[in-house]
Each structure stands twice: as structure tokens, then as C-alpha cells.
Amino acid sequence: MPELKDDDLNALFRAAGHKHVGEDLTARIMARVAVTPIHRPAPTPPLIGRRGWVLIVSLLALPLVIALLVAPGASIDLPFLSTSILERFSELRLPSGPWPLWTVGLSATALLLLLLDRFLGSQRHQRS
Helix, strand or coil, X not given: CCCXXXXXXXXXXXXXXXXXXXXXXXXXXXXXXXXXXXCCCCCCCCCCCHHHHHXXXXXXXXXXXXXXXXXXXXXXXXXXXXXXXXXXXXXXXXXXXXXXXXXXXXXXXXXXXXXXXXXXXXXXXXXX
16 A cells, blocks of 8 residues: 555545545644654563572583593592591492593583684674
8 A cells, every 4th residue: 555645645534524634744743653652671680690500500510620620440539528428428439431521521522612602692682
């Protein structure tokens, strides 16, 4: 359907039996539209805050760091744990093989994907 001009709108209003519309109908409509508030969505805070993520990462990284510092096949002897826990896990032996290399590779891949997600998220917010 072609766009209506002011004269066409005036003719339609007159044909419908309404009063004569003012000369500058477009300016009046645009003035009304200009004062209409624009709805902007409120930003929602993340479910897990920065402190929560730091705590989660540190709790997950602690066993990894301990495992990387202990030689493969060696028993784990940690003085800061209670003796009952140490007694239960005194026979624990770390597996030998290239698992530390795989763990580091998987961690680097996860970090790369996290950074890529953050970058794409910031690009999306800049466009909108």
C-alpha cells in the first residue's frame, strides 16, 4: 500500500465526516511521538557475582594445583588436613601418564571460549 500524504489524510478525514484537520498533521503527530517515553529494559544482575566466580575457580583450581605440584605416583601428604582425612587417603596414588598436559590444554581451551564469549557479549551490547 502506498504511503499517504497529508492531503490524502485530510481527504480521508473529510470523507469520514470528521472536522477539517489542521495544516501540519505530520508535525503534530511527530510532536506526540517525540514525547512518548521509550521503554528501555533494566539490566539484570548476574546470578553469580564476581566473588562467587572467584570462589568457584579457586575451589576448582586448588586440587589441580596440588595435583600438578605432586610428582606422578607419589603419595599425597598435606599437613593442613586433619589426620583422619589423611588416614583415609593415605593410599591414594596419582595416576601416571600425560593427564597434567591434557588438564592444562582443557583449561586453556575453556579460558579461550570464556574470553570469546565475553568479547562477543560486549560487541552485542555496543551495537544495541
